Amino acid sequence: MPRWEPDGAERLETAAFDLFAEQGFDRTTVAEVAERAGLTPRTFFNHFADKREVLFGLSAEFRQRVVRGIAECPAAVPPLDAAVHALQGALDTMFEHRRAAVARRFAIVEATPELRERELGKNADLADAVEAALRARGHDPDTARFAADAASAVQRRAMQEWTGTADGPPLRELVVAGLHALRAAVAGGADAARPDTAAERGPTAAR
Template sequence: MGRWEPNASGRLREAALDLYVERGFEQTTVAEIAARAGLTARTFFRHFADKREVLFAGSAELEQHLVDALVGAPAEASPMDAIGVALDAGAASLGGNRELSRRRRLVIAANGELQERELIKMTRLATALADGLRRRGVDEADARLAAEAGVSVFRVAFERWVTEPEERALPEVMRESFDRLRSLSR
């Protein structure tokens, strides 16, 4: 193994997903992930705290991206319209690799601990969006309700995107899901 090769993080992520799908999350070791990527376990730990982080790395950046979009929404936007702006930004950010997202979803769905971690991630996202709405002057109850609704749309749209047989862009599925929520309240 060479001392340095480009894209170690990406190679580790790809190797981990391959092994998680082939063997299962619990049955895969960090040493196996590193070996599959042509790297050392020490290199793995330079990029990820543990083998769960391979699946959740980038969560903080995604959260910040959504909050920045929400806060940057036009001042006259309603709380739900600001949430829509955030969802559009999230969909644009995540929608680049459907196959990777599908594989990630399969791994998480097969493991209770990972499902719990995903729910925690979604709860943190809802809290961050509610905080962003409060910074825009929205009262606590409305901010929380709009944020929770937005995260529900996010989850439903993402699930549809990775499971539907037809190839559609995530931003399209996200917008459609958001519009469906709005139509339910009429």
């Protein structure tokens, strides 16, 4: 049996990110990634289906955490607040401690048209999952769709700002700021940007 490498996935990710940045995603092979990490191609495929999954492998787990977070919100929490709160929880758990790696991933995806297209698809999958989770809570299809799209926009804005600096505010704070900005844009004024939202207070504080 092959020897298990306890830090294999992290080593492979670091090696892949280095090579993608140095020579481009398209010109990098799995064999090169494995060699740079000091592992074998077989070990690579024990962790990732292909080289794209080094960049997108966490998408399914992230969706699952968000859907679970929505389901766990009290029924009184409005749909947009429930979706944003669930996104906050998943982002906190999976990404807050990995700002440098997430920023590197973002730069690699943005530099490659194929990856940008895949990212758009993953974002659409997330919004669809959020919509389905909100509909499961009893919200009508239009409300669920609008809330899902709005929450996804808040999350993308926060991620873009968060990955743009090494020492900026925590991702959670940027999500809240994005939600405030969205509410202000919808209401048409800065005064609407400071509601005491359930997303900021947490789901247990909803009235």
